[in-house]
Amino acid sequence: MPSFKQQVREKRHSEEGYALSVRRMIEPESVFGQIKNNRGFRRFLLRGLPKVSVEVGWLSLAHNLLKKMAVDQKRKAVGQG
Template sequence: MNRIGTKRDKTASGYITESVRYKAQRCGGCPLRGSCFKAQGNRIIEVNHRLNQYKRQVRERLLSEEGVRHRGRRCIEPEAVFGQMKYNMAYRRFRHVGEDKVTMDFAFFAIAFNIKKMCAKMRKAGERLITLAKYIFMGLFITRYNGNIATCYQMNEKKAA
């Protein structure tokens, strides 16, 4: 195979990848040509050497003694949550920059995820739990009131009195 050039692509997140393009010399008489590819001319392949290097490094780390020990301690439970987060809810990148803002961003997502999960359970259980949940949520919203922290429910009682 002969090197015919490089190809640069930009992903949706802005990362620039560089692939080297190679072209085969004589595909015409090859007995595997039909199973290899269907196009006219000789086969062209693209190889991302940086990606292959990263994959090699990751494979070495995962197969090392420390990597095997680390994978053994890895918890299975959060995998399903992160899978839903990424694929079902299309949440692949944080929307803010900075440790505090990312923590806040993830906390809001976790709260929303838990509310969604709770609503699904309540739908299964029936309507009685929905009215109970409304009262629970009313009591959970915390606001500042005259320098003291009070729930919204308590604030409404004070205003009515």
């Protein structure tokens, strides 16, 4: 029976595993980059895991609302033109 590491390695090198790992690498990075660069977030203001979790929640909510607003404005502008 192959080791767990060997099983994971084989799964990762399969076509399906490679596609999943590529998708996983790309998706979250842009969000963190946008929050850091575009929103100016560099440090947590609060300390402790429960408080940081709330702060991450607020950051995520603000990011998603601003993103939705931009999509809605773009959709509205296309509808008028």
